[in-house]
Amino acid sequence: MTNIEFTNYQEYTLTIFSENSIGLLNRITINFTKRKLNIESLTVSESAIKGVFKFTIVVICNQHTVENLIKQIEKQIDVLRAFYLTQDEILHQEIALYKIETASLLDTNEIEGIIRQYNARILEMTREYTVIEKTGHKAETQELFEKLQPYGVMQFVRSGRVAITRLKKELLSNYLKKLEREHNQAV
């Protein structure tokens, strides 16, 4: 029972709930650096529970590495819970913004067709430039980028992943209540 799998790399989405403390991002990313793991994408924001922050991190590694990684992250004092999820366990989105010259939009009606086809939308339009927004998976926002490229994309930016679980897991708020309850019992 000692054989540990060192192959089978795949993409994992890590969901980390933490207190809001300075330096915690560093404490979390150290665990990736230490294992020479690249962070594919990172998003941080306050969760539905006030004061509790949620990190969504995408990493490519094997099962054994991600299991250890998640335990080391959860071990950090200010981390409440940490989970890892595979592709089929989550719904996820990224947002991309594209800036193109307004002139190229006016010169041809092909861009309008592309925007419709990709369910993108125009966020802002000035005489010089137009900003287009698209949400979707990386492959989709990338495809739109490639479609727009011939017309001259002046700027392009893509956000980190945000993900929500498909699993019927215990909610963090219930977990926090359980923690308080156990603590009160112990006292």
Added chain:
Amino acid sequence: METLIKEAESIQKQQTQRVSGSDALLLSLIEEKVSTIFGYPGGAIMPIYDKLMDYKKQLKHILTRHEQGAVHAAQGFARVSGKTGVCFATSGPGATNLITGIADAFMDSTPIVCITGQVGSHLIGSDAFQETDVVGISMPVTKWNYQVTRADEIPEAIAKAFYIAKSGRPGPVLIDITKDAMLQDFDFAYKPCDYIRSYIPRPLIKEEQLNRAAQLINEAKKPFALIGQGVILGGAEKELLAFLEKTGMPFACTLLGLGAIPNNHPQHMGMLGMHGHAAPNIKTNDCDLLIGIGMRFDDRVTGKVSKYARQAKIIHFELDKAEINKIIKVDAYVNGNVKESLPAVTAKVIKNKHQSWIDEFKLIRRDEEKRVIQKEINPEGNKISMGEVLRIINTIVHGDAIFVTDVGQHQMIASRYFDFKNTRSWVTSGGLGTMGFGLPAAMGAQFGAPDKTVIMVAGDGGFQMTLQELGTIAYNRLPVKMIVLNNNYLGMVRQWQELFFDERYSATPISSPDFPKLASSYGIAGEMVKERTGLQAAIQRMLDFDGPYLLEVKVVNKGNVFPMIPQGAAVNEVLFGDEQAIK
């Protein structure tokens, strides 16, 4: 009415007092029952050092000769006393000089709290004189750290620091305090910390985990237990003994688990690991049930992981959830403090004996005795061996001493041959393998156990890394017994060069000063022994001496530590040193 208000005000006054941040820090340490601080002053921590003069009765400050000495002393203090060690350093180089000790404490789960001074908060981020981001630098090697920039943060930060350092799996905590925070006045009140919602130091032990473990133990024909420092950190020595004596199984200790149970216990099969005893290493790959108790399957214990105990079921009793299934996949585990999990599982196992299984270990032990041990402790050559020094010490102290080592060959010899009798009597750098650890750690150990004999053994290499602490030992008249085993080599590296690098001795021959003369310049007594005839008497003189004493022993130059499991080999591929291939 007026009297009521006055009364309320006086109650208020009793609960809080207006003090500076420096006072608050020192008062907080007193609240945490700190009595000894190791440290070194500097610009950014001067306000704290100034206030130290007002708390001389409660707080003893030991000025070391280097910040690394302070942090290793705090470690030695913590390891023998079971309390949290405390050290002070200033910003910049003072703080960075602590890092090695902090990393060492992190690897070996030693509870210490390090307080560093920091430049004023208005200067942070400006590359000010002696500014360094010590919170950033120490982050990978601390259990927790925090920068205080306001005086009123101090009590809570210190309370949290001590709670985190000592609870759960212990570890180092660093609190960085800006100079202006030390100087601000505020209303001080202290409340110890006993709860952080995102931190679970004491996981509740699950019944089903215990049942599964007990079932495997009851079914086993050839069970074998591996004892780690978790037992000592959890204060679970008695609980462990009860478990082992009821199940009757043989056990062995990791390097840091030594002393948890006396060496002379009939089920004690010795030490695990690269230079451990042959029997427990070989039998790891022969048992049908392997039980890790408060240990972490370090690579020096497991050897080649893919060939480690493949035939056995494995159980892990461990407090730190992140250690379970980290290196070795287990069949069952009990997550919790062994102080609680061991009695719970003991109640569920049947009383048993495994005498013939233990006899199999003893057979290998007899082989090792003949091929290795006797050659080391009763050598035939003219030169003194490291092992015989240990043998003589044993005959005088009978395990009633605190033994501190540096890192290298002498450390492995000491761990193999010292006659461990008491818990918390062994201070050595395990996980990090920090040369230079020995002398300052021995100093801290003597402060932590003032009534005990503290014997330090170091090599000529490691001793020279931190020998400036002779100054601290001399000044404080600490009766530490220092033995330098001098082979004129960085012995462990030389051994590897001999065995694995074709005897190319790159940068391992090393010259040394005359150590007793050096000690003498500090006012420390000592002597040098070159011949076997004078050895026993010299050791006796050292142990009888009232005060610090340095004994330099010139030992065989190219001695090797055996048995040995070469790196990358399986645990049962033990070399005894007399194989043809080695010669």
